[in-house]
Amino acid sequence: MSSRRSRSRPSSGVSRISEDQIIDLVSKLQQLIPEIRNRRSDKVSASKVLQETCNYIRSLRREVDDLSDRLSELLASTDSNSAQAAIIRSLLME
Amino acid sequence: MTSVHPNSTTTTRFARRFLISLSRMRRPITLGPPSDEEVCRRTRRIKLAAYSSMARAVGSRRAWSRALLLKVRNRVRFQGILRNRFLASKKKRVIKRNKASGEMNKTDMLRKLVPGGETMDICGLLEETAHYMASLATQVKVMQSIVDQYSK
Numbered sequence: 734m735s736s737r738r739s740r741s742r743p744s745s746g747v748s749r750i751s752e753d754q755i756i757d758l759v760s761k762l763q764q765l766i767p768e769i770r771n772r773r774s775d776k777v778s779a780s781k782v783l784q785e786t787c788n789y790i791r792s793l794r795r796e797v798d799d800l801s802d803r804l805s806e807l808l809a810s811t812d813s814n815s816a817q818a819a820i821i822r823s824l825l826m827e
Numbered sequence: 828m829t830s831v832h833p834n835s836t837t838t839t840r841f842a843r844r845f846l847i848s849l850s851r852m853r854r855p856i857t858l859g860p861p862s863d864e865e866v867c868r869r870t871r872r873i874k875l876a877a878y879s880s881m882a883r884a885v886g887s888r889r890a891w892s893r894a895l896l897l898k899v900r901n902r903v904r905f906q907g908i909l910r911n912r913f914l915a916s917k918k919k920r921v922i923k924r925n926k927a928s929g930e931m932n933k934t935d936m937l938r939k940l941v942p943g944g945e946t947m948d949i950c951g952l953l954e955e956t957a958h959y960m961a962s963l964a965t966q967v968k969v970m971q972s973i974v975d976q977y978s979k
Binding site: 754755758759761762765766780783784786787789790791793794796797798800801802803804805806807808809820822 | 831846849850852860861865866869870871873874877878933934936937940941949950953954956957959960961963964966967970971973974976977978
């Protein structure tokens with residue numbers, strides 16, 4: 734896989750993408766993913782990092798869905814006064 | 828690569844925009860509990876507000892936020908009529924080019940998940956992914972704390 738990457742395709746105007754650049758970026762991604770970061774193993778293949786990245790993004794999106802659901806319910810159930818109060822409280826928290 | 832974690836300014840900007848969008852979603856005057864359809868519609872609006880607010884807070888600095896804002900704007904404007912015909916054909920050309928050079932399937936999966944990922948080169952894609960992931964995590968964190976505030 735890596736040897737193929739270093740021979741970049743002859744695209745016009747795009748500089749050669751070096752293998753080192755890609756390795757660097759993949760390792761930076763690695764640091765961001767909780768799954769891999771917590772496992773503390775240095776030897777993680779790029780394929781695994783990409784897989785975990787996809788899984789992580791999907792799980793984050795699912796969380797956004799769930800939280801949107803809950804917010805929708807909360808907005809419906811609370812009256813406008815306490816809703817405004819909650820919002821003001823949140824703004825002050827920042 | 829500069830730090831990908833959203834700074835406190837971006838987080839605050841997102842929180843404010845999102846909260847303002849929420850406060851604009853007033854409960855309809857109709858009596859009784861809202862119908863399932865109303866709840867569904869509101870959920871969709873909240874979700875859209877969350878993603879838009881984050882993209883606006885990030886601004887035009889990143890390719891993913893630009894792509895997301897474009898998508899939101901086009902969805903509002905065209906409602907599926909034109910469906911970005913030009914971009915669709917550009918996408919097909921780029922995807923063909925990428926497939927020819929033997930990109931992995933996982934990379935293609937990632938391209939679908941990151942806004943604007945279809946037309947990026949691998950380096951750009953990885954950079955944008957890192958920033959997008961960090962912003963999503965922040966978005967979730969803020970939304971969770973808003974839910975907690977509401978539940979008090």
